[in-house]
Amino acid sequence: MTPLNHSLHIAVPTAFDHAERLDTKRTIAHILQLQKQGIKSVLVCGSTGEQHSLTLTEKKQLLHDLAQETSWAADFEVLFGLAGIVFHETLALAEAISKNPRIDGVVLGFPPYLCLTQKEAVLYAQGLIHTCEKPVILYNNPRRTGFDLSAESILTLIADPRVIGLKEAGRKERVPQLKTKTAADFRFYAGGEADLAEKVALGFNGLSSMAGNLCRKEIQVIWQGLLKGDATISTSNEWQNMEQAAAGDPTNTISYLPWLKQQITIDGQPFGFCRQPLGLETIDRFGTGSIPPHLAHERQENQTNED
Template identity: 45%
Template structure:
């Protein structure tokens, strides 16, 4: 099972010609590990999931697998999603034979499956990966909204350990009435409205801003969870970080800051970064 309450959704490094920079990505994850971060999400968030083709995703999986320190000491979650189920199945099979800790299972963009089709898709991918699975519902990006009924049904699968909900945060209160599992968790996707989300019942964080200041964001979230007082100075510092990330395109902002700090994260894949 996935034990960490906080993970950082890391950007993917690219060269100037937009080709995949595996080593740059691995080096950045190693940096977070040395900072004391215990969990990362790779190829799952920051909007880059669907710019990677199947070959590139499997290359990332294989490169992570040979990083013994990371694989043995970090909780590494890998994003699995594709507009074609067949490709998601191939990626899930590749992950099943590794020490990757779990998957974030996203839904196909644009094609708008029915709830029934999405349930079959989900169960199939889980069976192929045989890994602890976080469901990822992001209707703004995909056009598809996994229903409360569907999530409740999927929660009966032991390998389904939680939901990353980027749609209606009020859905969490409904789900808590339907799902009677203490080990089913609710992941906030990024830091927008984070305090309100914690009050709604979100108990884990898939962090974007943690790329800028990993320990500060982690400590801030942990204080929210236990309702510890946050000083005015802490709030001011956190707000500066949030503004760095969210004014404009978050992934563009992240890569700009990380590149300035000496990490070889490179460019974004156009049209992202055109301005």
């Protein structure tokens, strides 16, 4: 039986202040808002792509502050994104996760742009699985990473009982075949709401949702309806609201993540910003050559020291 109780989790964005400094307080405040509205599980530092802009120190700070928060419900689950371009740093993050009692599992992604071979990908994943000592959901996302984890590699990795799921954002058509070779309770997560009804029909039994950041009640109704085989759910008002939340900016002028953050408020205040170039609307956002003020100051100090 999978050690994770909830098949639906919300992939939450990461808050940054106007100077692009990590804001763990607002990130956690948003998660607590989701908890109050019935959400039982979230994915932090993953799926939105922002994890690759965070330093190892920032990721550890986020882990620390999640563990320090005392308002968690007893059945609330926190998953943490585990991926990186520098392997030894990603191993260090995995070790930090292994020591954090607040983290219930990880979504193990692969580094972007590098286009790993299948052997490299398997060894990378095995190293992290052995180090993090948490339930693992593999994340295959060829559009973001530039390579597609093969069925053979997937089966090699899921032979480890700590691997309890696969978030498949690649070829959804191969899930029925993979299901014949996995345990009955193995989870196949849909990455986002696109083609969701079709994916459930193919055998997907988990959902990693972005739209749920906005339509919290609706996504729960929709997910339960799909799992129960409710054929009317795709014509419901909840479904329409979900599709609007998943579509993003109706004017197509900004990308999804900046738009999403604009829709989220915490106690009536904005959620936070993105790190550039996400959300960049002018060539000189900060008035300092588009460099955040605290970094511009550091650069000026470094230049002075060099002189």
